[in-house]
Amino acid sequence: AASAIAATHTIPSYPALDRRLDHQGTVLLALTIDTQGNVTGANVVQSSGFDGLDEAAVSWVKAHWRYKPATRNGIAVAASARAEVTFRLTQN
Numbered sequence: 001a002a003s004a005i006a007a008t009h010t011i012p013s014y015p016a017l018d019r020r021l022d023h024q025g026t027v028l029l030a031l032t033i034d035t036q037g038n039v040t041g042a043n044v045v046q047s048s049g050f051d052g053l054d055e056a057a058v059s060w061v062k063a064h065w066r067y068k069p070a071t072r073n074g075i076a077v078a079a080s081a082r083a084e085v086t087f088r089l090t091q092n
Contacts (some may be wrong), residue, residue: 001066001070001079001081002033002037002068002070002081003067003068004067004068004081005021005037005065005066005068008064008065008066009065009083010060011060011085011087012056012057012059012060012062012064012085013056014056014087014089015022015033015052015053015055018052018053018056018087019052019089021023022037022089023048023049023053023087024048024087024088025047025048025049025050025051025053025086025087025089026046026048026084026085026086026087027044027046027048027053027054027057027084027085027086027087028044028045028046028060028082028083028084029042029043029044029045029057029058029061029082029083029084030042030043030045030080030081030082031061031065031080031081031082031083032075032078032079032080033067033069033070033076033078033079033080033081033084033092034069034078035069035076035078036059036069036076037066037067037068037069038066039061039062039065039066039067040062041062042057042058042061042062042083043058043085044057044058045082047055048087053087056087057085057087060085061083061085065083067079067081
C-alpha cells in the first residue's frame with residue numbers, strides 16, 4: 001500500500017462562500033496514486049453535503065498530497081487509498 005507523506009497532507013483553505021454560510025463537514029475521497037506517489041485521481045465517495053467543500057478537497061489533494069509509492073516485489077506500482085478532509089469552523 002502507498003503510505004502518506006504526512007508533511008504534504010495539509011488542509012485546504014476554506015472556500016470563502018462556505019465560510020460565510022457556516023458550512024462544515026467531512027469529505028471522504030477515493031484516491032488513485034501513481035508510481036511516483038502523486039495523486040492522479042480523487043473522487044468523492046461521501047460528500048460533506050456542500051459542493052464547495054467537496055471541490056476544494058478534491059483539487060487540493062490532487063495538487064498537494066503525496067505518498068510514498070506502493071511496491072510489489074520491490075517495484076513501485078500504482079495504488080489506491082481512501083482519505084478524509086474535514087472542514088471545521090472554529091469559534092473565537
